[in-house]
Amino acid sequence: MSDISTPALGPTFTAGFWKENPVLRLLLGMCPTLAVTAALKPALTMGCCVIFVLTCSNIVVSLMRNLLKPHLRILMFTLTIATFVTIADLILKAFAADMSAALGPYVPLIIVNCIIICRAEACASKNGLVVSVIDALGMGLGFTMTLCVLAGIREVLSTGKLMEVSVMPSAFVPWAAMGMPVGAFITLGLMLGLVNIIAKKTS
Amino acid sequence: MSKVKFFIEQSWLLIVAALLFGVLLAGAQTGLNPRIKANEEKKLSDSMKMLITDANHFELVAEDVEIPTGKKVVLSDVYRGVTQSGDIAGYAFIAEGAGFADKIRLVIATDVGFTRYMGYKVMFSNETPGFGDKVKNDFYSQQYVGAPIQRLELAKAGDNLVIDQRIVAISGATVSSDAVIKIFNTFGRKIKSQLQAQGVIQ
Numbered sequence: 001m002s003d004i005s006t007p008a009l010g011p012t013f014t015a016g017f018w019k020e021n022p023v024l025r026l027l028l029g030m031c032p033t034l035a036v037t038a039a040l041k042p043a044l045t046m047g048c049c050v051i052f053v054l055t056c057s058n059i060v061v062s063l064m065r066n067l068l069k070p071h072l073r074i075l076m077f078t079l080t081i082a083t084f085v086t087i088a089d090l091i092l093k094a095f096a097a098d099m100s101a102a103l104g105p106y107v108p109l110i111i112v113n114c115i116i117i118c119r120a121e122a123c124a125s126k127n128g129l130v131v132s133v134i135d136a137l138g139m140g141l142g143f144t145m146t147l148c149v150l151a152g153i154r155e156v157l158s159t160g161k162l163m164e165v166s167v168m169p170s171a172f173v174p175w176a177a178m179g180m181p182v183g184a185f186i187t188l189g190l191m192l193g194l195v196n197i198i199a200k201k202t203s
Numbered sequence: 204m205s206k207v208k209f210f211i212e213q214s215w216l217l218i219v220a221a222l223l224f225g226v227l228l229a230g231a232q233t234g235l236n237p238r239i240k241a242n243e244e245k246k247l248s249d250s251m252k253m254l255i256t257d258a259n260h261f262e263l264v265a266e267d268v269e270i271p272t273g274k275k276v277v278l279s280d281v282y283r284g285v286t287q288s289g290d291i292a293g294y295a296f297i298a299e300g301a302g303f304a305d306k307i308r309l310v311i312a313t314d315v316g317f318t319r320y321m322g323y324k325v326m327f328s329n330e331t332p333g334f335g336d337k338v339k340n341d342f343y344s345q346q347y348v349g350a351p352i353q354r355l356e357l358a359k360a361g362d363n364l365v366i367d368q369r370i371v372a373i374s375g376a377t378v379s380s381d382a383v384i385k386i387f388n389t390f391g392r393k394i395k396s397q398l399q400a401q402g403v404i405q
Binding site for chain 2: 075097104105181
């Protein structure tokens with residue numbers, strides 16, 4: 001559990017946006033990706049919660065990485081993540097009660113979001129504090145960006161609005177299905193296909 | 204002794220972390236709880252105003268009314284909606300029961316005579332999005348507006364616009380639909396009889 005070599009900060013930060021994007025390349029965090037992307041606001045809120053939890057858990061795991069025993073590490077990761085998810089849930093209930101109600105069980109479910117435990121295991125438990133924070137911010141922002149793109153497409157097509165502001169011509173007929181689960185699967189599938197095509201052409 | 208030493212060696216980090224995280228959570232809970240409580244009270248007040256539209260303000264008329272729900276007893280608060288002129292506009296009470304995924308907590312409103320329901324609002328639920336959470340939708344909830352305070356029954360098919368003791372279930376969410384009916388059946392008549400016993404209503 002000690003440092004092997006210190007990765008460069010730039011590539012570590014940008015990895016989450018494209019090369020190792022948690023949703024589009026690693027297919028992690030599918031539950032919130034499909035569930036909270038009917039509109040941009042809840043998607044953005046979920047992204048912020050994940051950034052908060054990921055950063056805090058990466059900091060704690062990185063600080064205690066030299067003390068971790070191999071057979072206890074998953075338990076320690078889960079304990080750490082659960083603590084920060086509970087705090088994020090409380091903050092949301094206190095300062096954005098309506099959004100907390102709208103997101104329902106998906107905020108507590110961040111505890112089982114594979115992105116968080118994946119970064120704790122793959123990065124924070126092997127690297128120093130700075131690299132772990134940069135990795136958390138990069139991965140969190142990559143996740144949030146993907147959620148926002150997916151939610152933006154769905155919200156515009158299902159309501160003709162973006163953040164409750166009309167963005168489509170008055171003749172536009174909303175596609176109700178895009179606001180339903182089927183819309184999430186179709187949009188995500190098309191996004192994954194597009195990313196695969198781009199990745200193949202650029203590799 | 205060596206077993207104790209081995210145990211401490213293996214688990215000290217876990218114990219220390221659990222204690223520290225516990226303190227952190229207690230601090231967060233203590234700091235944020237007043238604001239969370241205020242949000243909940245505002246939500247309750249707004250929900251009651253939406254149900255009893257004539258009410259200008261609400262008064263607590265019975266606190267911690269004990270309602271037996273199978274194995275345990277649930278405490279419910281009953282509020283009276285009062286109009287600007289001082290007349291009673293209706294009653295509202297908190298009720299809860301087991302849903303499909305988690306408990307469902309409702310605020311249920313009744314008319315002045317406690318003979319008919321004026322509807323309900325969901326205060327808390329973790330029902331499945333797209334299915335069970337449709338208990339918040341008008342299609343389902345409007346069936347309770349004007350329904351008699353009698354034993355309600357779940358109907359798998361029927362006309363949801365007919366207001367009587369038969370409540371048409373949400374397609375694909377029979378358990379959640381049934382859970383709401385059970386909450387009404389558990390609380391409605393028991394609250395009424397307790398308020399009658401206390402002399403709050405006739």
